[in-house]
Amino acid sequence: MSTQPLTKGENDDVNKPLDPPISGNKPSSLAEGTSCNKPFKKLSLQAEGTSCNSTLALPIPAPSISPGSDPLSLASFTFHCKLGEGGFGMVLLASHSAYDHPLAVKLVRKSRVLVEGGFEVMVEREVLEETRHNVFCTHMFGAFQTNKYLVFVMEYLSGGDLEHLIQKSAPISSDAIRYLAADIICGLRYLHSKGIIHRDIKPANILLSSTGHAKICDFGLSVRDIFQPKKYAGQGAGTNLYCAPEVHNRQPYDAMVDYFSLGILLYEMATGEHPLCDCYMSDSEVADAINQEDPMYPPEMIADLKDLIRRLLRKNPERRRMDLQDVQEHPFFQGINWTEVELGQSPPISHLLSLPSPKAPLHQKFNMAYIMASEERKTSITSEDQRLFINFKFMSEGFAMKTSPQPSESPPPPDKSCTVDGEITPKNLMPVW
Structure with missing residues (x-):
């Protein structure tokens, strides 16, 4: 899998909102009804490695925008x-x-x-x-x-995506996992507060800035207007290896499915391995493993991270919800300033990660x-x-x-x-x- 970060002030700036809020705001993976546990080539919004696929490398003038022309063409x-x-x-x-x-x-x-x-x-x-x-x-x-x-x-x-980072650098340090998990949890809490279930949280859908912080991408499988206690009763969707038991069992589900996927993602960051499956399993074998098996935790994994992952990977979604009610207070996040995180003002963590050059080949x-x-x-x-x-x-x-x-x-x-x-x-x- 893979990842990379960004450096504020160079090519991207994720440490603050890119547009000021204004009043009056309007309110891959497993396709709907199908399943797949094999990785696939997806469209990506980040650099993969240090260079792009290009035939020419020449200085070029930027097109000018004249009055009356369309800036979006x-x-x-x-x-x-x-x-x-x-x-x-x-x-x-x-x-x-x-x-x-x-x-x-x-x-x-x-x-x-x-x-x-x-x-x-x-x-x-x-x-x-x-x-x-x-x-x-x-x-x-x-x-x-x-x-x-x-x-x-x-x-x-x-910074690339988390899939590439895991493939290249796992196991990732607990300090880096702590900040990345905090970023993703803040993103999920925001989405769920808007009634949005992502349904495809996995390493390839977590992008990294040049400072090493995480952003959620790829919302094509999302469903909207699912507020508690409402559950989504349509077909399951997502990437088989990251789907919660209730999705595999074709049961109505809610935002708790995203937290189960997060648990798998954290385990992969810490070990480089999936906690329950491998990509050679059939769809039915993956479903059986996710429903019935429990992860084996390496002895070097710190106890607080192990406990957090256990809570995220509860088979029963209601038990999962109960165990995650105060997730920001979990001991694993000791030292995290959640106010800073939620404002996008966390310190850079690029020094904790192996990231590609933040310089874009313009x-x-x-x-x-x-x-x-x-x-x-x-x-x-x-x-x-x-x-x-x-x-x-x-x-x-x-x-x-x-x-x-x-x-x-x-x-x-x-x-x-x-x-x-x-x-x-x-x-x-x-x-x-």
């Missing part, structure tokens, strides 16, 4: 390299002339969403808007669509012209199908302020010759990238 970004790729699309490292920090731009192919029924992307869009002021959830600056893509503009987290240039030209040759999306993605566009308050052009005495008319509904056309690609 593919033409408004400079793309540098590919951060990740999956069946539904890709994530690119990008920069914007009106914003000081690198960005991760996630492009999701509408055609794959339509064919494979991947409308979780619409759930993710809604959850990201609702959680945009919370420092423990990945921040969405904006969302828009082109003829062929749904596009998320996200913060870039240079000198590189990604050949976006080839990508767009190849997409143009594919089957177009019908107007009826396009209506399924209505109201997808969003721009956060802070990004809107930063990208608002300064008025000039005689603003030139917007040049729309290089876009079609926000999509780049081949003839004008070279000046943009």
